[in-house]
Amino acid sequence: MAVNPPNLECRMYEAKYPEVDMAVMIQVKNIADMGAYVSLLEYNNIEGMILFSELSRRRIRSVSSLIKVGRQEPVMVLRVDKEKGYIDLSKRRVSEEDIQACEERYNKSKLVHSIMRHVAETMQLDLEDLYIHVGWPLYRKYGHAFEAFKVIVTDPDSVLNSLTREVREIGPDGQEVTRVVPAMTEQVKDALVRNIRRRMTPQPLKIRADIEMKCFQYDGVLHIKEQGIHVLNAAIKACTEAIDLHKGKLTVKEAPRAVSERDDKLLAEHMAKLRADNEEVSGDEETEEEEDTGMGEIDLDNAGVTE
Known part of the structure; x- marks a missing residue:
């Protein structure tokens, strides 16, 4: 009998839809007669639309210069019809401050989501179930799960041991009882901690300049x-x-x-040898199933330094 694979698709946040006047990260999917159809990347790629009138405050001479298929960028939420699933968005109403805040939040959320998805996939778990019992409670407690993950790098028990879930069982008397148990097994906890440490532990960086x-x-x-x-x-x-x-x-x-x-010549030879040694080591390493994007453009302390 075939076993269905676990669901690995899920939004990043507990709310199914964004709030009005909130900046969200989108990717342009299609340019139509009235505007552009986009996917909301933080909300499991649900569809939204940017009317041409909401592309720019100035007169539009060329739509292609303002929006292109495949581009990712922050936009402002104008209207949300949860019953019909319509989301109207605006590019012209998003400010520089909104853009910066949205990009910072999205970069942190994308890293959290990548770690959560990788754990769900390798441990054969439903991703939404992992979010319900682990990810979203951390968002509620810490403001963002990324902040909780930063603590987990050095002190996982203080964060994860407080997470629980309720399970219903049939008691000795045949009656259904509710029992509180840890939110995840020790195996899942170990996998989560291991992935967080691998992806969020800062790597050494050297800065060098050559001048004449x-x-x-x-x-x-x-x-x-x-x-x-x-x-x-x-x-x-x-x-x-x-x-x-x-x-x-x-x-x-x-x-x-x-x-x-x-x-200078000796230094150049030494640097060349170090590069060659690094290439040999990286070539011998086994690759992960999932692409390791590292921390991207996230600063563990300020969420703002570049890669």
Whole structure:
């Protein structure tokens, strides 16, 4: 007997429809006579429509310059008819502040959704059921499940052990009783924590710049050396002050110094060897079933730094 695969399609939020005057992320699907049909990406791709009159505050000379099939962007919700399923949207009424807030929320929600979907798929669970008992309660408690996931990286029990669900059973006397049990099994909990840590643990990042300075006056080399070292020390000081404000730490592995062509050549060879070693390692690793998009453009602290 064939077993139906678990449902892996679900909206990101508990509400089935967005609220009026809310900015939502859409993807343009089709351009029609009256306007553009779009999918609301945060609401399981339910359909909405942007009338041409809601594309721009200015006179429209070319629709293709304002909206294109496949493009993703924030728009404003004008009307929601839950009975008929109609959602009217506007591009011209969304402000820069709305756009920024929507993109920030969507990037966090997309990462949460990717993790939840991957766990549901690998553990053969219904995605909506996982959201009902895990995802949406975390949205309610933390404002956004992303904030809960940040805590789970270092302290999963404080977040997940408080989640429960009710199950109905037949008691010894034949009567139906309701029992409160953990929201998920230990196996599902372990899979969720493992995926959250893999996707949300910050990865090391190195910043490097190559510059070339020339000075043709007398003692030019000496001026370059002195000025270059002075500028680099000032940059290190500024970086240290900036990272301290964000509770980070800057460590100077090697102080600024002048290098010869030979030193530069040795550094280039060393960097090339490191790149080659990294390519060999990544080629030997097994790939995940699901594409690992990492944290994308999300900052774990501020949800605003770029990848």
